[in-house]
Amino acid sequence: MDTLFNNLDLFALGFQNTLLLFAVSAVFALGIGIVVGAMRVSPVPVMRAFGTLYVNLVRNTPLTLLMFFFAFGYPKLHLVQLPYTTLAIIALSIYTATYVAEVLRSGFNTVPTGQAEAARAIGLPFAQTMTLVIMPQAFRAVIPPMMSVFIALLKNTTVAAGFSVAEAGAIRANLSERGEPAIVVLLWVALFFVILVGVLSVLQRYLERRWKVLR
Amino acid sequence: MTNVLYDVPGPRAILRNRVLGAITIALVAAGITFVVYRLADTGQFSAAKWRVFTFPLVQQNIGLAILATLSAFAVAAVASLLLGLVLSIGRLSDHAWLRVPCTVFIELFRAVPVLILMMIMYYGLPPLGVTFVTPFVAVVTGLTLYNGSVLAEVFRAGIESLPAGQREAAYAIGLRKSAVMSLILFPQAIRAMMPVIISQLVVVLKDTALGFIVTFHELLYLAKFYGAQFTYGSPIIPATIVFGTIYVLLCLALSGVAKWVEVRSRRSRGGARPANVAKAELAASEI
Numbered sequence: 001m002d003t004l005f006n007n008l009d010l011f012a013l014g015f016q017n018t019l020l021l022f023a024v025s026a027v028f029a030l031g032i033g034i035v036v037g038a039m040r041v042s043p044v045p046v047m048r049a050f051g052t053l054y055v056n057l058v059r060n061t062p063l064t065l066l067m068f069f070f071a072f073g074y075p076k077l078h079l080v081q082l083p084y085t086t087l088a089i090i091a092l093s094i095y096t097a098t099y100v101a102e103v104l105r106s107g108f109n110t111v112p113t114g115q116a117e118a119a120r121a122i123g124l125p126f127a128q129t130m131t132l133v134i135m136p137q138a139f140r141a142v143i144p145p146m147m148s149v150f151i152a153l154l155k156n157t158t159v160a161a162g163f164s165v166a167e168a169g170a171i172r173a174n175l176s177e178r179g180e181p182a183i184v185v186l187l188w189v190a191l192f193f194v195i196l197v198g199v200l201s202v203l204q205r206y207l208e209r210r211w212k213v214l215r
Numbered sequence: 216m217t218n219v220l221y222d223v224p225g226p227r228a229i230l231r232n233r234v235l236g237a238i239t240i241a242l243v244a245a246g247i248t249f250v251v252y253r254l255a256d257t258g259q260f261s262a263a264k265w266r267v268f269t270f271p272l273v274q275q276n277i278g279l280a281i282l283a284t285l286s287a288f289a290v291a292a293v294a295s296l297l298l299g300l301v302l303s304i305g306r307l308s309d310h311a312w313l314r315v316p317c318t319v320f321i322e323l324f325r326a327v328p329v330l331i332l333m334m335i336m337y338y339g340l341p342p343l344g345v346t347f348v349t350p351f352v353a354v355v356t357g358l359t360l361y362n363g364s365v366l367a368e369v370f371r372a373g374i375e376s377l378p379a380g381q382r383e384a385a386y387a388i389g390l391r392k393s394a395v396m397s398l399i400l401f402p403q404a405i406r407a408m409m410p411v412i413i414s415q416l417v418v419v420l421k422d423t424a425l426g427f428i429v430t431f432h433e434l435l436y437l438a439k440f441y442g443a444q445f446t447y448g449s450p451i452i453p454a455t456i457v458f459g460t461i462y463v464l465l466c467l468a469l470s471g472v473a474k475w476v477e478v479r480s481r482r483s484r485g486g487a488r489p490a491n492v493a494k495a496e497l498a499a500s501e502i
Contacts, residue, residue: 043224046236050243060417062424065459068435072442073452077253151464155328162330162428169330172338183339190327190335197326 003175007018015192017167021089028093040105043126045136051101058098063159071163088160092153095150099149100143107142108134126212140211147204151197166208168192235375245295254452263474264450267441268457270408281461284433287351288420291358295419298359304396306371317367324364328475330425333357337429350431356434362419371413413473417466424462434458 002013039051058066071174082090111134119133161169168189175185256262267273305317307414324332335355354486377400405412427435438458442451 012486043228044232044239045237046239056467057463060463060470061459062421062435062462062466064424064427064435065455066461068438069455069459072439073455076257076259076449078454079238079253155326156274158328158330159425159428162425169328169334174335176338181342183335183343186331186335186339190331193328193331194323194326196327198328 002126003180004188007175007178007180007185010171011188011192013166014168014171014174016167017085018157018169021085021092021165021167022154025089025092025096025117025157026153027094028089028209028212029100029149029153032093032097033104035095037101037104040101041108049207055098056099058094061095061177063095064162067159067163068096084164086161088157088163088165091161092156094149094151095156096149099152100146103142103145103149104138107138107145111137143211144204144208147200147207151200151204154196154200155193166188237347254258258448259450261448264453265415267447267450268336268442268453273441277434277461280434280437281465283351283431284420284423284465287358287423287426287431287433289355291355291362291423292419294355295362295366298363299370302363302367303370303374307374308366309392313452321364324360325368327361328426329339329357329361329422332360332441333425333429350426350429353429354426354431355369357425358419358422362422365418366412366415367498368399369408369415370404371410373411374400376402376407401409402458406480410473410477413469417469417473421464426479434461 036051036054039047041049041054042048068087070091071084074087075081115133115137116129119129124132156166158169159171160167166174171189172182172185176182222300258264268277302317302321305313308314308317333353333356337350338347338355340348348415381399381403382395385395390398423431423433424435426433427439430436436457438454439451441447443449
């Protein structure tokens with residue numbers, strides 16, 4: 001207990017930065033993910049190819065490697081100097097966007113083919129087939145896995161601790177200078193993550209129940 | 216799926232698609248050109264920066280680092296498959312004294328970031344008198360605890376995606392609980408979830424890179440080491456390119472296996488996957 005209360009300032013700062021990384025990256029990942037997901041189902045072959053290439057390439061790259069590039073490699077390119085936090089946000093967004101895109105795409109796949117066929121049969125054009133028939137049904141299937149992606153994003157923010165961002169994963173390194181036992185600090189950090197993930201899971205279950213439709 | 220959403224494009228749609236395609240190509244080409252130009256402009260392609268990777272000793276070290284990454288992956292993959300199997304059986308048990316602890320274990324270790332687990336092993340335990348924790352042990356334990364819990368949920372989702380008739384028919388012909396599980400439910404569940412299981416193993420392979428932060432001597436650690444060699448012009452970007460390519464190729468190879476298994480199982484089952492399996496896969500997707 002003392003370890004927590006004597007160093008509340010560092011814990012607060014760490015988790016504040018974690019939540020900041022999480023919120024900003026979530027918004028950007030959702031934005032990029034929607035664009036890439038749309039590209040992957042679009043009628044334009046070039047867009048489909050590019051979307052597939054992006055997803056396959058980034059999904060098979062470790063997040064640590066992306067962070068490594070942005071933290072150590074990017075400054076060598078002599079572009080605009082960005083703080084480490086911004087670089088971490090860029091890496092997290094690029095990485096998470098591929099998972100958002102994949103969840104969206106497989107959400108479309110859970111809608112039975114007959115639904116699209118029926119919509120086409122009654123003469124709806126592409127836009128209306130999507131907005132009136134496919135997307136409302138896919139949306140419900142997408143909510144739970146989308147929340148899982150965001151939960152994973154929250155946990156992935158800790159990787160930034162290895163790259164000079166003062167967030168929750170870095171609390172241990174800062175506190176070892178104050179002579180606190182590492183195990184106690186880390187167990188507190190783990191507990192806070194369990195609580196944060198728990199909150200997101202409750203939200204996930206609430207949204208799932210709210211949007212659930214029996215088919 | 217895609218082809219039922221719109222008609223075969225007519226002359227106007229073909230023209231529009233070509234214009235949009237050209238715009239996409241132009242944007243992507245502009246982006247790539249800019250990055251390559253910046254790389255060339257800051258001298259990242261100069262021979263001096265790449266020279267360090269031509270030495271046989273360096274190449275040998277890279278080989279050893281690949282081996283370190285792969286051995287951590289292999290041990291963690293096998294261990295997390297076993298842990299996942301045990302946990303999923305526990306979680307599906309009829310006995311509350313077995314089900315509740317397994318559920319708590321799964322939920323707990325799915326919620327803690329892998330890196331924090333590795334740090335608990337590497338920085339947390341040694342001061343308490345635990346001596347056997349090398350970076351390798353820390354990496355493997357962290358990966359196993361997390362991915363074992365995720366895989367347990369994958370197995371469970373697979374079993375729950377099976378039609379109830381499978382279980383009922385097995386009980387009806389007089390099989391016991393253990394036989395129903397091991398002969399009827401698990402074989403089908405594992406086959407149905409094979410693509411998800413393999414893509415979770417890709418996650419294990421990717422997450423070995425986290426070992427870099429707890430000083431495990433794997434690929435990324437070596438990339439940092441050679442990237443910081445001042446005598447060779449601090450080739451951090453060439454190092455990222457070299458080691459990044461290795462990582463991506465390793466993961467792509469494993470993903471390729473996943474894709475192959477998926478295509479093969481779909482073909483052997485004839486036609487598309489049943490909707491409930493697709494849904495279970497979606498529900499089990501984790502990072």
